[in-house]
Amino acid sequence: MTTFTGALRSSLGKKYLMGFTGLVWVGFAIGHLIGNFLLFAGREAFNGYAYFLEHLGHGMLIYVAEAFLALTILIHVANGINVAVLDKSAARPVGYQVKGNARGRTQKGLASQTMIWTGLTILGFLVLHLVTFKFAYLWEQVPDYKFEGTNIMTRDLYSVVVRRFSEGWYVGLYTAVMLLFGMHLKHGVWSAFQSLGLLNKKTTAPMISLAWVVSIVLSLGFLFLPVTVFVMNESFASPAGGLHL
Amino acid sequence: MSKEETVAKKQGSRYTVRVWRQAGKDKPGQLVDYQVDGIIPNMSFLEMLDVLNEQLTKEGKEAIAFDSDCREGICGMCSLVIDGVAHGPHSGCTTCAVRMRDFPSGSTITIEPFRAKAFPVIKDLVVDRSALDKIIAAGGYVSVNAGAAPDANSILVGKESADRAMDAAACIGCGACVAACPNASASLFTSAKITQLASLPQGQPERKKRVKAMVEEMDRLGFGDCSNHGECEAVCPKEIGINHIAQMRRDYLMATLAP
Amino acid sequence: MSTTLEQDLRAVASPLMNSNIPDGPLESKWTDYKGHMKLVNPANKRKYTIIVVGTGLAGGAAAASLGEMGYNVLNFCIQDSPRRAHSVAAQGGINAAKNYANDGDSVYRLFYDTIKGGDYRAREANVHRLAEVSVNIIDQCAAQGVPFAREYGGALTNRSFGGAQVSRTFYARGQTGQQLLLGAYSSLMRQVHEKTVTLYTRREMLDLVMVDGKARGIVVRNLVTGKLETYAGHAVLLATGGYGTVFYLSTNAVNSNPTAAWRCHKHGALFANPCYTQIHPTCIPQEGDYQSKLTLMSESLRNDGRVWVPKQAGDKRKPNEIPEEERDYFLERRYPAFGNLVPRDIASRAAKLECDNGKGVGLTGKAVYLDFRDAIKRLGQQVVKERYGNLFQMYEEITNEDPYKVPMRIYPASHYTMGGLWVDYNLMTNIPGLFALGEANFSDHGANRLGASALMQGLADGYFVIPYTLGNYLATKQPADNLTTEHEAFKAAAAKVQEMTDKLLSIQGDTTPTEFWRALGKIVWDNVGMGRNEAGLKKAIEEIKALRAEFWKKVKVDGRGDTLNKNLEFAGRVADYLELGELMAIDALHREESCGGHFREEYQQDGEAKRDDEKFCYVAGWKYTGDVSSPELHKEPLHFESIKLQQRDYK
Known part of the structure; x- marks a missing residue:
């Protein structure tokens, strides 16, 4: 008799895990994007948001959340490599000499066939992202910030972000990766629902369209920020920060 | 050659056909080029191969082995990957129903066998698809012995359910879904049988047992994982949808969560 | 006794053709007979090995049912999977006397329509049994999950079909044959899983093995390795379909062929009514x-x-x-x-x-x-x-x-051939232990088959007739002995087949088997097709003889015998078509009347077929004599008790 944990090791189980962990990260990305937009509101708002997150649940909740995110991405990556590299070559040891795509309603395309590469690129970027933002204080000077009208001090994460986004190479890289991220989501979002068995004949096509929308919104949304900071650097680098036109 | 045949040859088109030749299982293989003449637009793809084989036989060469039987798109025996697409360029039909009018005169057509670990090549373009039978043997049935059935109308089945079951039951077991899948997954084939029986009251008693047994057999036979490319649905001659795969995943999840 | 063509054509029952129809009134024959049959003890069933050749509706249903009953079944098919048998191609539907449409249908009416549709050349008792079990078939298939068309309320729906004035045809879109076959196939695969049935795919039966006058095994060619294999059993069931491919162009599949039946014919099995072919x-x-x-x-x-x-x-x-x-x-x-x-x-x-x-x-x-x-x-x-x-x-x-x-x-x-191996009421040929089911036998459709009746007959034979009649045969005539393929008869049969294979490969002429096949098809279609006459039939016989002689001199089979070789497969079948085609013409020539699919232009009235019940109300069973051109005619007179013979009238 197959147990649930046993089932997770089956080919379908891999899909459940892939879809579930993917959706967790899509949820996180949406939250992250909303948070990012506080950058427009200025230094006080952004640092306040960071401070709020760090002190949720007596400062414990963030570790729980981070552990959960770390675990899910680990599963997502390990599974992805397993499915796209190991299982794939095992299931078709001799490939086709001529490659073609069927006409009509196939979802097979650049996005679906490069999930592993867009995924690994995003993973690499994620590491860079953590090093250059979250753990920036470990290797560079991060100024302190005192909230207005209080004695509460915190790290001025706002300044780290603005400084990074004033560097052209970084913004260029960020932009490229966000476009790949969009591609990953274009196949990944609807695919997650399909993998979890949540779609039927009527909902498949709308979900595929929705995935397009999500991928465009997230990818352009994330892009919007560094590009704006780069272009309007003076406004963002001012003491109050944020975008003043 | 009769006069009619001579005329037909003059009228028809010429193609270069690149065919995978392999003497037997585990033997080396390669693509070999052949010229074939006298092909007219309404000829089926397999009739073109028949013409080529007659030509090869006359030249004292070994004919190309390929599978076919009914030649009307229902038995599922014919296979072939034509220019990289299982069952060729025309959607919604099997190789035997593909017509030569779909190929520009003078073009080169590459023909390869269905490729998957679970479908070993037997000879040339012929592969062994018995793995699909094994998936059915694992549970793709309602366990009812001959003679034990109640009156047919004592089991009412709503039209919608019957139609849904029929959509899935249309599968001809050709294996094109496996051949087309970038991961060589048999998910579409397996899920079609699972949803057919899951849509009918007759299939309910064994529903959970069935989905588990069939999924596990599919995995055991070395088919790959499904990555939702949907290429299977696009090449399926019976246009069976990937919504059945979602249904299979639902059922398998339910079967393992609440056995 | 037997007669030759030239002799008296009056119907005299041949001792080789004892129909074994049970006594009693037509309506209760089958029920009474079933009730008095000898049975095989459940514990003994697994000691019996049954060879089933073919996995279509008849073969698949028979193998599955016999497996369910506990026999050790060996099931052979020519394709790579049992699900590909040509039953899969039937589109329209399956008849059953359910009267769900409340339009006056009944077992008797289905029986009557089938006899009349067959132009009064079928056996009453068989046809009545067919009509009786038709209702069980629908029950069985529905229970298997065959997705028949339904009304909104959930009940089964019907359509009407040629030759009937009631709606009694059940269907599954335009894929009824496929769905019924997949039903039988799923039952079969369940038995394969239970290990009561062993499946042998990509095998072509090339000979029957007889021991002590009984059918005890078969020789098959493994189409992948080219090796000849022999299998022993206590009975051999042929469910190998008809001989429509003799016409070359037909609606049959390219692998459909009558070789298995024809090789049994050459062992003495009577071939009945070969001229009854359906266009x-x-x-x-x-x-x-x-x-x-x-x-x-x-x-x-x-x-x-x-x-x-x-x-x-x-x-x-x-x-x-x-x-x-x-x-x-x-x-x-x-x-x-x-x-x-x-x-x-x-x-x-x-x-x-x-x-x-x-x-x-x-x-x-x-x-x-x-x-x-x-x-x-x-x-x-x-x-x-x-x-x-x-x-x-x-x-x-x-x-x-x-x-x-x-x-x-x-x-x-x-499209379909009503003729086939002669069988008695038990579906056994005149060779003990050799049974023929479905299109391979001649029994239920007379001179013409009605639409949606082939599926019905195949499943009736497989699910509901053979499980009983085979048991009766085994229990009364065939002990569960330990005969193996070590017996010399198997070696001799395999050697004979090998000899033919070697000969086909050695001729190396200049004409491919398909070219011969095409030439034969044209002769048969032109002369033994929709309209036939004496001159044309005589001409056809001569032409086929000449073509056959040429075949054995000029055929070119490329490649080797020890590998997958489609040309070699075709060559063996064409050799048989060239013999069976002649028998079709001989039978058509001897039957000087028009009935059903057999239309002799000399015998018509206002363009309609004219039967001659005085002289031809019998089944013609042809026995191989060693010379294909002079077969021996045996007759089984047809007796009509429930139905009055009359000219068919659809006006």
Whole structure:
């Protein structure tokens, strides 16, 4: 008799895990994007948001959340490599000499066939992202910030972000990766629902369209920020920060 | 050659056909080029191969082995990957129903066998698809012995359910879904049988047992994982949808969560 | 006793053809007989090995049922999977006397329609049994999960079919054969899983092995390795289909062939009524010599489509340009009561007659129109699409024409063979232990089969007849001995087959097997097809003899015998077609009457077939004598107790 944990090791189980962990990260990305937009509101708002997150649940909740995110991405990556590299070559040891795509309603395309590469690129970027933002204080000077009208001090994460986004190479890289991220989501979002068995004949096509929308919104949304900071650097680098036109 | 045949040859088109030749299982293989003449637009793809084989036989060469039987798109025996697409360029039909009018005169057509670990090549373009039978043997049935059935109308089945079951039951077991899948997954084939029986009251008693047994057999036979490319649905001659795969995943999840 | 062609044709029962019909009134024969049969003890069943050749409706159903009962079943098929058997191609439906439509159907009416449809050349007792078990078939298939068409309320729905005035045909879209076969196949695979049935795919039966006058095994060629294999059993069941491929162009699959049956015939099994072949009226017309097969479209199309030709011979206008008053709806005109729904043989001949009179349409002039214009007007395109969508799609794929806009062109093609191995009421041939089921036997359709009856017969034989009659045979005649393939008869049979294979490979002439096949097909179609006459049949016999002689001198089989070699497979079958084709002509020549699918031009009245019940109310069973050209005729007189013989009338 197959147990649930046993089932997770089956080919379908891999899909459940892939879809579930993917959706967790899509949820996180949406939250992250909303948070990012506080950058427009200025230094006080952004640092306040960071401070709020760090002190949720007596400062414990963030570790729980981070552990959960770390675990899910680990599963997502390990599974992805397993499915796209190991299982794939095992299931078709001799490939086709001529490659073609069927006409009509196939979802097979650049996005679906490069999930592993867009995924690994995003993973690499994620590491860079953590090093250059979250753990920036470990290797560079991060100024302190005192909230207005209080004695509460915190790290001025706002300044780290603005400084990074004033560097052209970084913004260029960020932009490229966000476009790949969009591609990953274009196949990944609807695919997650399909993998979890949540779609039927009527909902498949709308979900595929929705995935397009999500991928465009997230990818352009994330892009919007560094590009704006780069272009309007003076406004963002001012003491109050944020975008003043 | 009769006069009619001579005329037909003059009228028809010429193609270069690149065919995978392999003497037997585990033997080396390669693509070999052949010229074939006298092909007219309404000829089926397999009739073109028949013409080529007659030509090869006359030249004292070994004919190309390929599978076919009914030649009307229902038995599922014919296979072939034509220019990289299982069952060729025309959607919604099997190789035997593909017509030569779909190929520009003078073009080169590459023909390869269905490729998957679970479908070993037997000879040339012929592969062994018995793995699909094994998936059915694992549970793709309602366990009812001959003679034990109640009156047919004592089991009412709503039209919608019957139609849904029929959509899935249309599968001809050709294996094109496996051949087309970038991961060589048999998910579409397996899920079609699972949803057919899951849509009918007759299939309910064994529903959970069935989905588990069939999924596990599919995995055991070395088919790959499904990555939702949907290429299977696009090449399926019976246009069976990937919504059945979602249904299979639902059922398998339910079967393992609440056995 | 036996007679030869020249001798008296009066029907005298041959001792070789004891039909073993049980006594008692027709309605209760089968029930009483079942109740008194000898049974095999459940514990002993697994000691019996049953060889089933074929996995179509008859073979698949038989192998599954016998496996369920506990026999050790060996099941063989020529394709790579049992699900591919040609039963899969039947489209329209399956008859059953359920009377769900409340339109007056009954077992008797189905029985009567089948006897009448068969032009009074079938055995009453067999046909009645068929009608009786028809109702169980639907129950069985529904229970297996066959997705039959349903009403909104959930009950099964019916359609009407040629040759009947009631709606008794059950269907699953246009794929009824496929769905019924998949039902049988799923039951079969369940038994494979239970290990009661062992499956041998890609095997072609090439000979029967007889020990002490009984059928005890078979020789097959493993089509992948080319090796000859022998298998022993306590009975051999042939469910290998008909011989329609003798015509070369037919609606059969390219691998369908009568070799297994024919090789049994050469061991002494009587071949019954080979001249009864069915030409199906609604096929897509032939276009060129290259064609490998003809595609049939379900005759259910005749429910809503109207068949017509232009009134004016040689009218070359496009169909939609021909006004209503210049169209001849010839079936409706000639047969007002049945109209477009007359039986197949009648519809086919009527179409041929119109074409012979120069009214045929299309490039070749060998086609008539099947028009849905009025149906689309009456029902709307959506309803027509629901009913026939896949057929319309298939037609368009092949012809590149849209049948919603222009009428289909149709022409008759060889489709089904009513003749086959002679069997008694138990479905056993005159060789003890050799049974024939489904299309491979001759028994239930007389001289013409009604639409939607082939599926019914195949499943009836497999699910509900053979499980009983085989048990009776084993219990009374065949102990569960330990015969193995070590017995010398197996080695001798394999050696004989090997000899033939070697010979075919060694000739190395200049003509391929397919070329011979095509040439034979033309002779048979022209002379033993829809219309037959003495001169043509005699000519055909001579031509076939000459072609056969040429075959054995000039055939070219490329490649080797120890590998997958399609040419070699075809060559062996063509060798058999060249013999069976002659027997078809001999039988057609001897039957000096017209009945069902056998239409002798000399015997007609106002264009309708004229039977001769005085002289020909019998089953002709032909025995191989060692010389294909002089077979021995045996007769089983047909007795009609419940039905009065009369001229068929569909007017």
